[in-house]
Amino acid sequence: MTTNSKQPLLRLEAVSKRFGATQALNSVQFELRTGEVHALMGENGAGKSTLMKILAGNIQRDGGRILLNGQEVEIRSPRDARSLGIAIIHQELNTVPAMTVAENLSLGHEPRTRFGMLDRRRALADARSKLARIGAHIDPRRSLGSLSVGMQQMVEIARAVSEDARVLVLDEPTAALSRGEAQQLYEIIRQMRSAGVGLIYISHRMEEVWQLADRVTVFRDGTFVGTGEMDRITPQDVVRMMVGRSVADLYNHSARTPGKIVLDVAGLAGGAIGPVNFNVRAGEVVSMAGLIGSGRTEVGRLVFGADRRSAGTVRIAGRESRPSDPFEAIADGIAMVPENRKEQGLFLDHSVENNIAISSLDHFTTAGVVRRGEAQKAALEQMKRLRLRLNALELPVKALSGGNQQKAALARWLLRDSEVLILDEPTRGVDIGAKREIYELIDELARAGKAILVISSDLPEAIGISDRILVMREGRIVHELPSAGASEEEVMLHATGASSKPENEGARQ
Amino acid sequence: MNPEKTSDTALRSDMLEKEPFDFAKWWDRVGILVVLLALVALMAIIAPNFARVDNFLNIARAISVNAILAAGLTLVILTAGIDLSVGSIVAVSGVVSVLAAMAGIPAPVAVIAGMAAGALCGVVNGALTAYLALAPFIVTLGTMTFLRGLAYTMTAGQPIVASDLNFKALGNGYLAGVPVPVIVMLVVYVAVWFLLERTRYGRHVYAVGGNAEAAQLAGVRVKRVVTSVYVIAGACAGLAGVIFAARVISAQPTAGTGYELDAIAAVVLGGTSLAGGRGRIVGTLIGSVILGVLSTGLILMNVPFFTQLLIKGIVIIVAVAIDSLKQRQFIFSRIFKR
Missing domain, CATH: 3.40.50.300 (P-loop containing nucleotide triphosphate hydrolases)
Known part of the structure; x- marks a missing residue:
């Protein structure tokens, strides 16, 4: 050699x-x-x-x-x-x-x-x-x-x-x-x-x-x-x-003044995750950054009752939330748009209307019977709000583009009007136009007083649309920083663990 | 001007403009009905005595037991499950209701006892499938065998004839000239149609079959829904068993042998996907009728029993193949659009 x-x-x-x-x-x-x-x-x-x-x-x-x-x-x-x-x-x-x-x-x-x-x-x-x-x-x-x-x-x-x-x-x-x-x-x-x-x-x-x-x-x-x-x-x-790419002003958001703590997580653990502590205020967008496998999605699932907790408490507006399944979490005022919309979020063969209405049917039900006109109208309203083609109402959701599918997934929870929204990779596989609309929507929801936790692998997005950033590594939150003035480098350093190494320490001899 | 109204009309014209005739969609809705009508027309021409009112009523009565089984099974298959035990439930519930009637229990209670026995079997199937996460094929294969054994055990292996059975009208009676089993069948179908098409529960059934994980994350209590469909399938099988017992005025431990397969065939013929989440209860009814028309017509034409089986088998495979091709067509069209 x-x-x-x-x-x-x-x-x-x-x-x-x-x-x-x-x-x-x-x-x-x-x-x-x-x-x-x-x-x-x-x-x-x-x-x-x-x-x-x-x-x-x-x-x-x-x-x-x-x-x-x-x-x-x-x-x-x-x-x-x-x-x-x-x-x-x-x-x-x-x-x-x-x-x-x-x-x-x-x-x-x-x-x-x-x-x-x-x-x-x-x-x-x-x-x-x-x-x-x-x-x-x-x-x-x-x-x-x-x-x-x-x-x-x-x-x-x-x-x-x-x-x-x-x-x-x-x-x-x-x-x-x-x-x-x-x-x-x-x-x-x-x-x-x-x-x-x-x-x-x-x-x-x-x-x-x-x-x-x-x-x-x-x-x-x-x-x-x-x-x-x-x-x-x-x-x-x-x-x-x-x-080091140039970031367009895609992420401009209005000035927001967060209110009282709505989502309060203390000592939450489950599987290889935690314990983690964090909170999200009313009218606040908090990003959770970290590498794939760092446990961000799992934290979302633990809060939402999709996975079993081993320890910790979650409070929603002061009331303790201990859901044994997502059904109970939804009743407590939590919503989650999962990471993988095709496998976890949507019913691809079913109509857009059904996909949107499925989590709010209790609002449109008398003695178990769905008031179909109302459910349809409510779904249409959300579609209008998200600028989805209205004639898509009866189409199977798989006929929509990736961006519109994601909008349908979001529309489900807009209709539900939950206090806490967990959005896991809300813009993955979505074109730039739909991205911008989703950012505007997140901003609008925050201004309406919702507490929003965004899990994102897209660093400019995680920084750009949020008020605070939580950085996760190996199942724990290792750093928290305000989004204003945060740099991608800084977030990445904490996410990869490079920050704990002095410069050049690792260079091979 | 009412803003609501304008947007509504805009929506309408939008739909009219952008939806040209779509053969696949049209076939999805009425294709199976076309097949049935063609079959009836064919039989009317070639089978002697086919096109007579009393023959149609006979067909309807002959299919009623299988059609009621298939109605319950449709819910199970919509959740991407399967229930092989329904044929054995027919025997067990028949035995239960006949024994109850012979013990002097009034007819309505004996009938309900038979249905309850079926529902109880469904609870076992459903709970094992949903809460122990066992494969429904295996669970119901086990209960199919077990329940058949139970029916033999309860009757000591011999048919129990009860010539003065108090609910025998359920199998042999007429109401306004229509056989009672046919009326019961229609009531069951209307009830299941309402359940699936009009209630929240129905939407949850479709959701679980369409994507169980997404359903769970959307707040559907998947395990409860899964359990419940087996209970409904069990109750339907129980009712079918009671009707069968009333029809033959006895408790037969061999009743319903192989019926699960005819019921599955009816559901699949009716366009319900074994993968779950897609299908209509009306399709199942039509599927049952097609199988009934086919058997009766072939009998009227004096086609030997062995040949009847050959033809039925081919019809089932062709129907499923059409469904599968339709799916593939959809995927192709997606690929070419890109």
Whole structure:
């Protein structure tokens, strides 16, 4: 590995990819050397997964070139990727939990005896040597499902290595790992690096990137921002590269004067979350920022009674709210627009009217019978307010665009007129026009005295539309700051944990 | 000028302008009815004695038990569930009501006892499905077997004939020239139609079937709704069992064997999706009638029983295939629009 730095192992030149109206990758470059850990960073939607899918052969690039060892290559299928020695370790693992580790490792090329029967003994021996190669101490006879996620991941890495992967892409591999497991994974990564494998490491965690990587490349909005050597760059630099886009005055909101505390959360915990303490006042918009997996959605669900609480109290305008399901939370005056509107929010086959009216039917019911005219009129009123096409009333909601679907999801809770609104990613997958309208609506609701908690991965949005920001990391609120004057860098530093590191501390020696 | 009014008329003209004739939508609403009418016309031409009033009444009476089962089952299938035990419930409730009547209990109470037995079976099905989160297919497969065993046990495996059964009019009587089971069937359908189309409960049933997670987050108490549909299906099966017992004036431990499959066929023929959330109770009634017309017509034409099964099987598969193609068409049109 002497001339490695001269001849890159993998090189991407001007690679582009477009999905419909979205330019997911715009002429990006990337270079990976032999025996290098190269971190790839960027906010959600920066184009990291698109790049990964292109390398995996799951999707095809529209333009540009991919060179492996200086040779131009085409990756038309996952099979091509494998034969070129490119392996991807996805966040969702690609293994069969019901089978043993050894069976998983020999999947597709099981050794056979002379009589065509499965050669279990050899499969077991092979598995042992594959696991030993990456230094993982796992009994290959165990069923894969009985292992922790971390160990399952190691089995998958062992498989990739056994297939002589020269390029290994790891997509947030430590997201589901305990600290100890992560350390073990780092060890394996270092071993593979010294064995000459090139590793692309996608992660949001500054700390581990500085621990592991040799270089870092940052993407933003589908474009290449820059590549830097780890020891010449600080976490603050990377954050600036990640977020430094110009922010239009999309988020202007009226001056608001928050009133009394409406939502008061103390010591709330459940699952891996908490305890968290926070409050939202009447007429106030509070944003909850943090990385994916930091527990923001879970906090919303705990307040809304969708998940079981293990501790803590929630008060709505002074009255304690202990919902055992969302039905009771709604009765207490809480509303939640869930993160994933298609899977959790909407009834795609059902009419827009039904989708809007479903949570307020008790207002339009006499002895169990729905007063249909009134329910319809009420739904129409909300559609008018949100500038939804009125003739969509009877259409199935799946016939609407993403932005209009989100408006229908919001309309349901506008009709309910709850005191507390939890909006989880209210503008995800929504076009800019609908975004602006949703921001105006949030502002209008706040002025009408509602207490609004917005969970958002879109930093400019989280800062721009709110009065205060709560930053979450690893299930807890680690920082709170006023939105006025807050910078994306500052929020990102707390969200990634980079703020707890003095500058340059993590640079490799 | 009334502002309300203008917006309303604007809405109307908007709808008229922007909605050209949509075959898929039209077929969705009346397609199955067209199939029924075509089938009736065909039978009237080729089957001797088919197009007679008394024959139609016979068909109606013959389908009433299956149609009542299918009505209850429609609710279950709308929530994306399934109930295989309804056929066995027919036997158990028949036995319960006959035994009650033989013990000297007045007819209305004996009938209600049979229905209550069915509803109780539904409580077990529903609670196991909703609260233990077991797959309804397996739960009701188990109760189907168990309840059949229960019916045999209660009757010691022999039919119990009760020639002076006090509620036998329920199976054999006429009211204004119409067989009583047909009247009961129509009452059941009107009731279920009202429940599904006009009440909050009905909207909750559709919501649970359309997307259970979204329903929960929208404030629908999903577990209660799921339990309740099995109770309603059980009560309907109970009623069907009582009618069946009244019709044959005895308690038959083998009553209703295989009826669950005919009921499922009627529901699916009627356009209700096994995936839940889509379907109409009127469709189920038409589906039941189609199956009834088909069997009667084939019998009148002297088609052998074995061949009848072949034809019925093909009809069911073709009907489901049409439904599935319709769905795919929708997806295609979405893709091309983009």
